[in-house]
Amino acid sequence: MKLSIKLLTVALFLISEMVIAQHPREIISRMEDKMKGDASYMEMNMTTVRPRYTRDIGMKIWSKGDDYSLVFITSPAKDKGTGFLKRKKEIWNYLPSIDRMVKMPPSMMSQSWMGSDFTNDDLVRGSSSLDDFTHRLLRTEKMDGTDCYVIELIPKPESSVVYSKVLMWVSKDSYLQLRTENYDEEMKLANTIIQRKIIRLGGRELPSVMEMIPADKQGNKTIITISKIEFNPPLNDEFFSVQHLKSIK
Numbered sequence: 001m002k003l004s005i006k007l008l009t010v011a012l013f014l015i016s017e018m019v020i021a022q023h024p025r026e027i028i029s030r031m032e033d034k035m036k037g038d039a040s041y042m043e044m045n046m047t048t049v050r051p052r053y054t055r056d057i058g059m060k061i062w063s064k065g066d067d068y069s070l071v072f073i074t075s076p077a078k079d080k081g082t083g084f085l086k087r088k089k090e091i092w093n094y095l096p097s098i099d100r101m102v103k104m105p106p107s108m109m110s111q112s113w114m115g116s117d118f119t120n121d122d123l124v125r126g127s128s129s130l131d132d133f134t135h136r137l138l139r140t141e142k143m144d145g146t147d148c149y150v151i152e153l154i155p156k157p158e159s160s161v162v163y164s165k166v167l168m169w170v171s172k173d174s175y176l177q178l179r180t181e182n183y184d185e186e187m188k189l190a191n192t193i194i195q196r197k198i199i200r201l202g203g204r205e206l207p208s209v210m211e212m213i214p215a216d217k218q219g220n221k222t223i224i225t226i227s228k229i230e231f232n233p234p235l236n237d238e239f240f241s242v243q244h245l246k247s248i249k
Contacts, residue, residue, distance in 0.1 A: 024135035202229035
């Protein structure tokens, strides 16, 4: 009798887990927890590829939840010290060459970030995948041999999201975001983001390469390669201040 009760309990637990996991908001939540954590520190290189040239930028990024992030450019020398700060709904840009802090208006969020294919919104995450969208599980399918959930995200009317629709491919076994398609206001594909080369970073198996491919610019792409991640470093809200952005090294 005791064995039967235990087996029934395990079965109910597994069924419950399956039901929860298939809810699109829960899938996105697990993906965010896996790939971000409550706070993080990252070191990365961004390569902007154009038909006639290639440009590399090194950077460090600190983040805490969806409300706070700080980006510090480490290379090349002419851009070193440039910084970007997000505090809740405010976005700031520090320009060390003129020692000036500029508050970025919402109209600038869709503009290119540092000449790359990423927008200002993509980098500092002016929007939240959980709170600024409604979610719908469209289907499950394989991507490069990996079973994935395909989830549609539609921006809420009050959000400041620059895209009209987002599709995400999230792996079923590890909740990793492997592919994202962003659609413009005419519901045409604007760009595709592919995350690949899964390695151990910060004690977790995560994609180390993110490739942004615009739909309408042949030969253009931007590749971000992550070299280091620390999850849940001791960051308080004061770390993400305008004063700290100007003084960080």
